Amino acid sequence: xxxxxxxLANIKRRQFWDFVFAMMGLMSLLFALITxxxxxxxxxxxxxxxxNFDFFTNFPSRFAERAGIxxxxxxxxxxxxxxxxxxxxxxVAAGVYLEEYSKKNWISHxxxxxxxxxxxxxxxxxxxxxxxxxxxxxxxGQSILTAGLTLGLLVLPIIIVTTREAIRAIPNTIRExxxxxxxxxxxxxxxxxxxxxxxxxxxxxxxxxxxxxxETAPLITIGALTFIAFLPTPPVEGHFPFLNFKWxxxxxxxxxxxxxxxxxxxxxxxxxxxxxxxxxxxLMTLIMNGGAIYLRSRFRKKMKW
Amino acid sequence: MRRLRERLIETVLFxxxxxxxxxxxxxxxxxxTESIPxxxxxxxxxxxxxxxxxxxxxxxxxxxxxLLCGTFLSTIxxxxxxxxxxxxAAAFLSEYVRPSAREVLKPILExxxxxxxxxYGYFALLFVTPLLQKLIPSLGGFNVLSxxxxxxxxxxxxxxxxxxxxxRTVPNHLREASFAVGASRMQTAFRVVIPAxxxxxxxxxxxxxxxxxxxxxVVAIAAGMQPNLTLxxxxxxxxxxxxxxxxxxxxxxxxxxxxQSIYVAGLSLLLLTxxxxxxGLYLRxxxxxxx
Numbered sequence: 001x002x003x004x005x006x007x008l009a010n011i012k013r014r015q016f017w018d019f020v021f022a023m024m025g026l027m028s029l030l031f032a033l034i035t036x037x038x039x040x041x042x043x044x045x046x047x048x049x050x051x052n053f054d055f056f057t058n059f060p061s062r063f064a065e066r067a068g069i070x071x072x073x074x075x076x077x078x079x080x081x082x083x084x085x086x087x088x089x090x091x092v093a094a095g096v097y098l099e100e101y102s103k104k105n106w107i108s109h110x111x112x113x114x115x116x117x118x119x120x121x122x123x124x125x126x127x128x129x130x131x132x133x134x135x136x137x138x139x140x141g142q143s144i145l146t147a148g149l150t151l152g153l154l155v156l157p158i159i160i161v162t163t164r165e166a167i168r169a170i171p172n173t174i175r176e177x178x179x180x181x182x183x184x185x186x187x188x189x190x191x192x193x194x195x196x197x198x199x200x201x202x203x204x205x206x207x208x209x210x211x212x213x214x215e216t217a218p219l220i221t222i223g224a225l226t227f228i229a230f231l232p233t234p235p236v237e238g239h240f241p242f243l244n245f246k247w248x249x250x251x252x253x254x255x256x257x258x259x260x261x262x263x264x265x266x267x268x269x270x271x272x273x274x275x276x277x278x279x280x281x282x283l284m285t286l287i288m289n290g291g292a293i294y295l296r297s298r299f300r301k302k303m304k305w
Numbered sequence: 306m307r308r309l310r311e312r313l314i315e316t317v318l319f320x321x322x323x324x325x326x327x328x329x330x331x332x333x334x335x336x337x338t339e340s341i342p343x344x345x346x347x348x349x350x351x352x353x354x355x356x357x358x359x360x361x362x363x364x365x366x367x368x369x370x371x372l373l374c375g376t377f378l379s380t381i382x383x384x385x386x387x388x389x390x391x392x393x394a395a396a397f398l399s400e401y402v403r404p405s406a407r408e409v410l411k412p413i414l415e416x417x418x419x420x421x422x423x424x425y426g427y428f429a430l431l432f433v434t435p436l437l438q439k440l441i442p443s444l445g446g447f448n449v450l451s452x453x454x455x456x457x458x459x460x461x462x463x464x465x466x467x468x469x470x471x472x473r474t475v476p477n478h479l480r481e482a483s484f485a486v487g488a489s490r491m492q493t494a495f496r497v498v499i500p501a502x503x504x505x506x507x508x509x510x511x512x513x514x515x516x517x518x519x520x521x522x523v524v525a526i527a528a529g530m531q532p533n534l535t536l537x538x539x540x541x542x543x544x545x546x547x548x549x550x551x552x553x554x555x556x557x558x559x560x561x562x563x564x565q566s567i568y569v570a571g572l573s574l575l576l577l578t579x580x581x582x583x584x585g586l587y588l589r590x591x592x593x594x595x596x
């Protein structure tokens with residue numbers, strides 16, 4: 001009888017501790033989510049009233065109420081374009097090679113180990129590398145091109161890893177069916193593997209671009225200016241050849257740098273501007289990440305091999 | 306003809322993959338070659354033992370200790386937030402929550418890592434610091450404490466996501482065996498699942514540490530950028546990364562000693578993260594052998 005009660009008491013005690021631990025888990029999740037919420041609400045309360053049409057079409061100014069983010073969002077846009085142009089082909093090609101071609105030898109082992117390691121390297125060291133290599137050795141200057149290349153290299157591992165995951169999810173039967181029809185390896189990749197994995201690859205591309213748009217430190221390191229009151233050269237012109245790439249060599253600023261610049265001033269009016277820029281930045285990254293999450297879950301559901 | 310085309314494509318793809326190695330070679334190469342001239346001016350012993358870091362002053366002193374101190378201080382504060390919170394959240398998500406709820410909660414938690422770091426800097430300076438000042442009235446506007454706390458919140462998803470992945474790969478029969486001998490859910494989580502997933506959890510911690518060491522904007526905005534040899538988290542301090550930002554904002558001539566000093570700082574940071582990665586690799590190997 002007494003032993004029975006002992007056991008019952010023991011069970012009670014364990015159930016109690018189980019419950020306590022479950023509560024701790026819930027609390028830590030809630031704590032993280034409340035922090036995120038506090039950040040968003042605090043930023044929105046200060047920043048949203050400042051956002052109007054003029055805020056997007058004005059250049060930065062010494063007067064807080066007249067300042068805008070025109071040069072910053074144009075700069076961010078141009079740099080994203082350059083980043084996408086250099087990172088996507090390179091990253092997808094590398095992912096395809098590692099998943100479809102590479103043999104188990106020391107070279108592929110080295111490449112894989114290296115990609116894991118790149119993920120742990122602080123982003124500011126990419127900026128130092130770009131300052132030494134692109135700005136001074138290759139003489140590209142403190143330009144949009146340098147910034148785009150720097151961020152492109154920074155997000156390369158993300159694109160490679162997600163491309164590989166997307167390709168790995170395709171079952172071998174698809175490849176075998178393609179080979180059985182007499183397709184070559186490249187034809188199989190071109191007409192089957194790449195189209196089927198495009199959803200996963202797109203997820204990686206969106207995540208990497210959302211990372212690039214918020215990245216500040218490497219761009220400060222390569223010497224981005226914090227005050228720019230002009231736009232890059234327009235890419236279209238009225239005479240032959242109608243397109244020019246001079247804008248690639250123009251100096252730039254981006255939204256995070258503009259925000260940092262306003263944040264490091266003592267006057268609170270500029271902090272309001274910083275908050276407004278932060279709202280726009282946050283909105284863009286959250287929309288991009290939300291889109292990526294949606295795409296991922298949609299493709300996971302749709303693909304029933 | 307077809308064979309040739311196939312070979313050509315394979316070669317092109319190989320070079321794309323190999324380019325990632327070139328990035329590493331570029332980073333290490335540039336940091337080392339730009340740092341070497343620095344040590345022609347400053348002896349390594351001074352660099353490692355001097356207690357002042359004032360490379361841009363009239364009488365420059367080049368002791369890395371204050372920067373290391375600031376870096377470690379902010380990292381330690383960040384980890385005391387991120388490791389308990391991240392691990393408990395991971396164990397909760399993997400052992401207690403229904404899979405359908407987990408599919409929703411995990412991506413939301415990951416949004417914490419998606420927020421741009423400059424926005425976290427704003428949050429630390431204009432939300433967390435005033436909040437802390439209500440608790441500690443003597444706290445200044447710039448301090449390592451709020452920067453560290455915010456970095457900690459920022460790296461929670463790095464710790465929890467990877468830990469949760471590792472815990473979920475623990476085979477279910479281990480859990481069933483544990484339940485069968487009468488263990489509770491919590492006992493199973495702590496005595497079976499976490500030890501079995503330890504190698505994965507370790508690599509999650511290591512990634513968290515590298516993120517905290519290399520985090521730049523939060524410390525540059527909220528910690529004050531003053532090289533300060535102190536262990537008091539309520540004082541302002543500078544980290545290695547904050548120093549690099551501070552110097553980059555000015556107009557430094559290429560080749561000057563100030564220019565070289567940011568490379569020396571960057572190299573120190575890289576060596577530091579490399580050390581942690583190697584320790585992580587070693588721990589993982591050791592625990593994988595045991596399994």
